Amino acid sequence: MNDKDYEKIDITIKSNTKDIFAFTKLVPDRIKRIEKASNEPLTEDPINDLAQKLHPIRQHLKIDQIIDNTKSTKTFRLISDFERGTEQLAYFRAGQYLSLKVEINDEWITRPYSISSSPKESLEGFYDITMKKEEDDGFLTPYIWENWKVGTKVISSGPEGFMYYEPLRDKKHILGLAGGSGITPFRSIAKAIAEGEIDAKLTLMYGCSDEDDIIFFDELKQLEKENLDKIKVVIVLSCEEVTLKGCETGFLTAELIDKYADVSNSSLFICGPQIMYEFVEKELERFNLPPKQIRREAFGEIKNISAFSGFPKDKIDKNFKITVHIGGMIKEVPAKSTESVLVALERAKLAPPSKCRSGECGFCRSLLLDGDAYISPISDWRRDADKKFNYIHTCSSYPISDLELIIPRKQHRDF
Ligand code: FES
Structure with missing residues (x-):
């Protein structure tokens, strides 16, 4: 699929009355088209072909590049594996994830990883997946960390997940709350805004425990600089010694969030480790937001289930x-x-x-x-x-x- 395929999808919303009225012509128009249609069987099925390209069951990929981001974070750049039948990467919506499927000791393991590159870059031929190696992160990420090299073959699902901007549903302002490696879908969203794929503003509040743990710092600041009217990045550090200028210290409290965003007029997207969700969701209770205004990235399995009351x-x-x-x-x-x-x-x-x-x-x-x-x-x-x-x-x-x-x-x- 290329840009042209997407250009063909053109949906215009006129007004409630006009759109509802348009449906009254649906059946007579269809009957006319059926009468005019050829009796020859169809040899092409463009709608199903497009659906297959957008929602493949499986994608065969391979690693093209591995980029070190921080001491504990790497970005794996994935491209199509033509030899195994994936000709084009499925397009996605910034904020979605791929589920990767890996065989370790005869066991097939899956895990979702947010796509950190932009949707436009998938049309150019690659996805970026950024992984942080954390001590309590099960065994798939450490395995990938140690074993994946340039050329490693990878199996993934099609793009999945619901933490994406939907203009019919969401406010024009996205308030992104990220913690640690939860920055990855926001890199994709920020790029998509900068590239004109998303028509919304983003305030990104990014909590990290240490300066060395900030992922994509230069890139996010550059995106902010080039899109001052659309992107604002606030780094929040919880460590005691902070040398970085212009950042906030502490945690993503309600008070701090309120300082940077008009919360009631924002759609909130949250991504980070489980401990951050637990903290942030308590803080957000103060704003009394309807659930539809808050979207969370898939965060994997609960790590401390017995601690639930x-x-x-x-x-x-x-x-x-x-x-x-x-x-x-x-x-x-x-x-x-x-x-x-x-x-x-x-x-x-x-x-x-x-x-x-x-x-x-x-x-x-x-x-x-x-x-x-x-x-x-x-x-x-x-x-x-x-x-x-x-x-x-x-x-x-x-x-x-x-x-x-x-x-x-x-x-x-x-x-
Ligand atoms: S794997 Fe998605 S609901 Fe269980």
């Missing part, structure tokens, strides 16, 4: 058995109460479906036939009907008894 304390560190119906097989797997059902299935090498690992995408949706699971309240994005009929998302569910569940066959369509 609703988690039954007598079940901490208990072991259970999960009987799972998957891909035509029935398997029994051991599980710990403090690890998600998804992790238990992965440990048993069953390659269960997953993408966001945050309860959001529904790719791991499964039917719970028997037993009790604790569902993390901050990542329970199930539909009401799913709750009623006992569907769970395995990535946000924790066994607190023996369980039996079915992973629907058609959903077990891997990427």
